Amino acid sequence: MKQIRDRLQKFDTDMAENYFGIFGRHYIVTAALLTYCSALKFYLQDRLLPRGWMDILIMGDTRCGKSALVEGVVRHIRMGEFFKCENSSFAGLVGGLQQIGSRARWDIIWGKIPLNHGKLLVADEMSSLSVGDISDMSAVRSSSG
DSSP: OOOHHHHHHHHHHHIIIIIIIIOHHHHHHHHHHHHHSSSSEEETTEEEESOOOOOOOOOTTTTTSSSHHHHHHHHTTTOEEEEOOOOOOOHHHHHHEEOOTSOOOOEEOOHHHHHHHTTEEEEOOOGGHHHHHHTTHHHHOOOOO
């Protein structure tokens, strides 16, 4: 196990420092890569566990490279979407109904979370969302749908 951990740390340090130019934050790259590699569902003792994926929350001081590293991993792997929550609402993340034009018909407008079902969605600057919006998203995030 020590060899695997040492090799992963060397890879992540190399990626953070040489590819992204950020020093001393290799653990953020490790967290992002482990999230990418987590199973969507898996069997445990012949029982399907439909929710195997990881959710991570990276907190830290402003301007220490959190967003740049994770956005860099998303760009480097070329899978998933990096999304800034600064001007978003619950409807922007989950979706809602919208009446377009003067028609009497309502259309479903899907948000970022359902549009990225089964994919990685990095929601940056979650602190700009209200506590109520984050709480309301709990059921959506934990759903295996």
